[in-house]
Amino acid sequence: MTAADSTGPSAEHATAGLSVATKATVLCEALPYIRRFAKRVIVVKYGGNALAGNDPAAALAYFAEDVVLLRSVGMQPVVVHGGGPQIGDLMERLGKVPQFVDGLRVTDSETLEIARMVLVGKVNRDIVGAMNVHGPVAVGLSGEDAGLIAATPRDEALGYVGDIAAVDPAILRKLIAEGLIPVIATIGSDAAGQAYNINADTVAGAVAEAVGAEKLIFLTDIEGIRTDPGDPATLVTRLRAAQLDDLMSSRAVSSGMIPKASACAHAVRHGVGSAHVLDGRVRHALLLELLTPEGVGTMVVGP
Amino acid sequence: MTAADSTGPSAEHATAGLSVATKATVLCEALPYIRRFAKRVIVVKYGGNALAGNDPAAALAYFAEDVVLLRSVGMQPVVVHGGGPQIGDLMERLGKVPQFVDGLRVTDSETLEIARMVLVGKVNRDIVGAMNVHGPVAVGLSGEDAGLIAATPRDEALGYVGDIAAVDPAILRKLIAEGLIPVIATIGSDAAGQAYNINADTVAGAVAEAVGAEKLIFLTDIEGIRTDPGDPATLVTRLRAAQLDDLMSSRAVSSGMIPKASACAHAVRHGVGSAHVLDGRVRHALLLELLTPEGVGTMVVGP
Amino acid sequence: MTAADSTGPSAEHATAGLSVATKATVLCEALPYIRRFAKRVIVVKYGGNALAGNDPAAALAYFAEDVVLLRSVGMQPVVVHGGGPQIGDLMERLGKVPQFVDGLRVTDSETLEIARMVLVGKVNRDIVGAMNVHGPVAVGLSGEDAGLIAATPRDEALGYVGDIAAVDPAILRKLIAEGLIPVIATIGSDAAGQAYNINADTVAGAVAEAVGAEKLIFLTDIEGIRTDPGDPATLVTRLRAAQLDDLMSSRAVSSGMIPKASACAHAVRHGVGSAHVLDGRVRHALLLELLTPEGVGTMVVGP
């Protein structure tokens, strides 16, 4: 081919120095993975922290390019995202002082409105926009849309912090069937229409189970799960759900990792093929995980 | 039937005093309209002002109930909304001072981000939520989703104020085909992924044309179009697009009504059956317009 | 809307005196019922007696309008009818003297031919015609068509009086799927092609079971089921199949009501949601039963 319509950040690091043989080798290596995961749903939790760093816009662009590429080769990605830091930013700008009960943030109705604006109207939009520069492929959703996430209040004292009562994947299936990539902001609602803010890791796991995903992938800012959180050398590349349970029981898993680890263990016991904690700071981590034999991070399998 | 699962605001004003004959009469009267508009798209612009008043939440609940009822009897409603006052509120809370060029508000990137958060993360959510208490029927969309609205900058001096370059109704058709009600926030994006804020009246008209709607309906806060804006007695119930052009040329139409009037005239000349300006302050105005012989407001027909 | 294509008898009693608020209230009240019964089959037995009175043509027109309206809002009505009085009329005109065995009319081949002509060629046609003034929506069927009703002789001494051997609902499902209203004359046939006249109440129940109807409705000429047939004050508005069995055992149900009561009790035990005996003399009884919270008549539920 003598002319390209190359787009995205990959253009910056040219491939000019690679031999055609090298290129062919890499492409061929990806073949069995492409075949294996064709028409399988891949749920990716895209966490704010995973993308922290000098250039968050570039990090998002790499992530978006990966997701669109996976779709191009026949996989069916679904993205779930949170946005804690961004919610905090707007609260601060509005002079809103956070309140806590037993260490958990109280979500009054004003906080909920701020969270919803930020998650649905900013973070979700940014992700959708980053994908849609590659074509009209992404559609933003809130858990409120078409009954996707039914929520219940977790604890009266916490206000509008919700737990998941049920996930109705019908709207996801419809969008996936049309070749679209759903991008989900984790606001749910109850039967009376009241919205709740829900933990994004938990939503990612529940969505993966509801659609029978092949993989549930958490993109975060560490290399994976360690048996000793403070020691990078204790990184585990593959473990069973039971082993992960043991690590959580023995407090070997850091508190910030608990929701992800729990979601991983639950998902692989409820129909999801495997669950992964990847280092989102590695460029194209998603692509490398799915299309090359090199593992990046930790893989959890059942039971 | 001896038990009902009645929901929504209608429960408050009971029908106990009506004879069954009266009820039957009203239901039968609606029959020919239900038949006529079955499987036809009805695009409704839901304006912030139309819903002003003592109890905006109740106004929204009535509106949502109407839209869901229309869908229940086989019509295919699409809702487009703006949110100017709500954007102004958040700007003020954030200490952002509006700037104007030739009377038009300059939209810098911070203003755009605020507008997007409010439109997509608040107003859109409120409308979707009000509908979904009746079942999982509504899905919120931004014009950025799946390439729905391609935008171009209007004027460099105005920043991210956009004009419509193209409407791709594919995602609307897919959602409608699934029995869902799309609710559209009027943010568009260009090929590079840059978002723009677009006039909601203009979007409503363009969407109605793109999907070949049967009706384009503006719910606003006056009775309809008047030949003398200051004189309620000059309300016109029905006029042709050419007559509307004359009214606009002669400055008989108020400036605030111009985008609506222009959209009406353009739409009926481009495949839309009729366009309407209704008084959204009348409870169930939409229902009455579509299911009874009484007209409420002004109807514009081509050519 | 400023122009209507109003049709049917409802035009005669104008709604001019009703406020728009009243109209809106009635329409909204119907919403939960429309939603609940969408895409559900409603089998209505339309009995000759239910429509007796000063103006049978008007009664039929009201009934037809109701059935068409139910279809317009998404229900799937199926009509089953008899025609005893009309058969008697033609027999008399042809000088045919009825013969009885143990109180049951003997149906020789000439009587059968008369019954078939009247049911299929007159009553069925009149019902189909009354509906089709609203559009091409109704299709007349005999139980002989496409194997709909397989019959067996009840008793040799009675001639061509049949019992139902089987109902094959395939043709009903096909017509319903096309948006059509099947209107069924209750002639069945055996494997050799011999036709039989079958009790219409029994056919209505068997059809409702075969298609898994939501409701089985008998339109007749009394207010409903009474615990004392002679005392209107003993009207029951709701009872269980077991209670209905008791009433039949204790002879509290009149003999003319027995086939209907039996069909009701059997149907709700075999997959039909509920069964109803309504007063067909009330104008729009069907509409009121299905679209308002007021009950008209008796509802039977399982078990």
Added chain:
Amino acid sequence: MTAADSTGPSAEHATAGLSVATKATVLCEALPYIRRFAKRVIVVKYGGNALAGNDPAAALAYFAEDVVLLRSVGMQPVVVHGGGPQIGDLMERLGKVPQFVDGLRVTDSETLEIARMVLVGKVNRDIVGAMNVHGPVAVGLSGEDAGLIAATPRDEALGYVGDIAAVDPAILRKLIAEGLIPVIATIGSDAAGQAYNINADTVAGAVAEAVGAEKLIFLTDIEGIRTDPGDPATLVTRLRAAQLDDLMSSRAVSSGMIPKASACAHAVRHGVGSAHVLDGRVRHALLLELLTPEGVGTMVVGP
């Protein structure tokens, strides 16, 4: 195959005397015709006279068997029938004296009701029943069903004698698509629901045109069209529509044959492949015409 489920009148004349070679020859000879007419609509007008003779029930059984066989090998037959003699019989039994205007029978409302009962409730039923002994394949229709035949009055003085205003073949297409054989009684209706009796030859031609039939076949009681009605030796086996026009102009075609001849000439000029007048008294005339190289009767081709 060592066991058969043979049905129908063919069982009576055994094939025991035929060699297997003879059988194979006949079956193979039919192959190109089966292939040529697969999925093509064949409209057959089944006239009362064609089936006159010693044993009308046997004639009907042969006809029904032929139609079902044609469907079994992939053709799509549609049957249209009249029933003049049978209408006359019932009128006579009811003491109704026919009245004529210019030689045409006046059809008052009582006559119409009789005609409708006989056509829809007797003749149509007999034909459907004769087919359905072979399986649930036939469905009776009146032109009133689902808007099939829109009628207009021919002449006020003739009462309810109708002309065809339009044929809406939607219901025919739906039934054919389901593998069913529509059998049409020739009653039409106007927009107000008034029924009319329509000439069956004319209906057959109009239906054939509306569905784009491959063949329009009139089964009658003469060998075909003759250039001299009184001379069997003048039978024509094949002629063009223009030649048929000439025969009609020169009064060479008998008056009873005129509606058939007109329908033939019109049909082949409006999309029907060929039109045929066959001798219905020949057993299996339909089968022989369609599945063997021997012609029976007259074929009309365009233009």
Added chain:
Amino acid sequence: MTAADSTGPSAEHATAGLSVATKATVLCEALPYIRRFAKRVIVVKYGGNALAGNDPAAALAYFAEDVVLLRSVGMQPVVVHGGGPQIGDLMERLGKVPQFVDGLRVTDSETLEIARMVLVGKVNRDIVGAMNVHGPVAVGLSGEDAGLIAATPRDEALGYVGDIAAVDPAILRKLIAEGLIPVIATIGSDAAGQAYNINADTVAGAVAEAVGAEKLIFLTDIEGIRTDPGDPATLVTRLRAAQLDDLMSSRAVSSGMIPKASACAHAVRHGVGSAHVLDGRVRHALLLELLTPEGVGTMVVGP
């Protein structure tokens, strides 16, 4: 019909001497069989020996005509063929000397290549070609295509003689659904892509089971199965699988018949309706077996 597009060998023995009544009789006799086997798969093993004789091209033409006729009347034929004699011919011409181990021919890679060329490139082509003169209806397949037949080596000493590991009927279902006739050459392949030659009788049985065929038919060169291979008078017209087992145990079935008999017994115990051994030397044996009450050969039924 006055003109035919008759093709195929049947043209040679004219039907001129047959009365139309005879023809109609034969056609009607076929009706119940056509109805019974519509949309049923009929797997036919076409053996080289069955077609031996003075004029193999004519034999093939008769066979092809039969298969195409069966498809024309709605059956779904699948053809499986071998080609032993033809493989032998080419080996001889190439000077290749057959080698045997325990009486079984050793298939080295050169022999395999010869077998594959002959089966896929000659015999398969000849059969496909003979059918396609009747229209584009046949498609040649090797068991290697689209994973149809997975093979395993039978015995190292025999080289590339394969057993069936699995049959994947997906490609057959797709072709049948498109109205095509698959013609299968019995080469299978293993996971590494190595081809194997497999016994055609065994393949025919396995294919019939995999597609749930109505019938499995072996066309061979004897009248059927005999209880004494040397005595034509001991021909059995119908027997159960258990009886066939007994005949095989007692060596009453000739060695050449063993693979066919085994396949028959296995097939009727694994979902195939019946299995047949027919005399392929009888012209149109297939047609006569399937469309007339006369049996030709032996029918095996379960269990």
Added chain:
Amino acid sequence: MTAADSTGPSAEHATAGLSVATKATVLCEALPYIRRFAKRVIVVKYGGNALAGNDPAAALAYFAEDVVLLRSVGMQPVVVHGGGPQIGDLMERLGKVPQFVDGLRVTDSETLEIARMVLVGKVNRDIVGAMNVHGPVAVGLSGEDAGLIAATPRDEALGYVGDIAAVDPAILRKLIAEGLIPVIATIGSDAAGQAYNINADTVAGAVAEAVGAEKLIFLTDIEGIRTDPGDPATLVTRLRAAQLDDLMSSRAVSSGMIPKASACAHAVRHGVGSAHVLDGRVRHALLLELLTPEGVGTMVVGP
């Protein structure tokens, strides 16, 4: 991913030395091409000479892997092949002496049979087999199957050498729609079922036009088209059909390249996006051409 099911020849040259960044770069570079050619048909002529060399089996394996990879990423490859040298081999082994008329080989019926055995039964099989080690994706076809290639004799003196009368792509469309890769041997047949051998370059072009291919690619054994056949430095990377015409007129194109060049020029003028002559000796030439910006060989575009 920590485990791979890597298959195919690519395993031999490991990617261990490549950084993950390099791999990601190559994969991302392929994205725009994958998106551009998704669901587009790519017709590849696979010539015997292109694969000549030390290890033809390895060359075939590389080619097969490329084709399967292209399908995996959403393209729709169709392979057309010849097999001249292999035909010559078998003729020689059978002692068949080639005869020529005006430099063209005479194809008598024995030669045709040999050609057909080799093309359909050997070369086609080898290609299908090489692909199907990656899964059940390839299906071999002869132009005789399902009426794919209608042939006419070119010249009586040449015997069964055919020209293309018509290509019916229906079978190709069906197989492609099922996700299968058609592999076409270039034997055509006439209406009487007579087979002909047809030039494979010509078939490739005609097939590409018939299916509206995006690309027509000739894999051969030179770097591409040169303006001076003898001088590698005159290789042209891109030219228009008109320029190619000029090269052919001026005899600058070598005689062996003429059929390819003609097919290229014709194809791009008849709906094919572009035509290519690639050097099949470069490993993964197909992959590199379609998924990287580097061109390998000559591209022809219209007009």
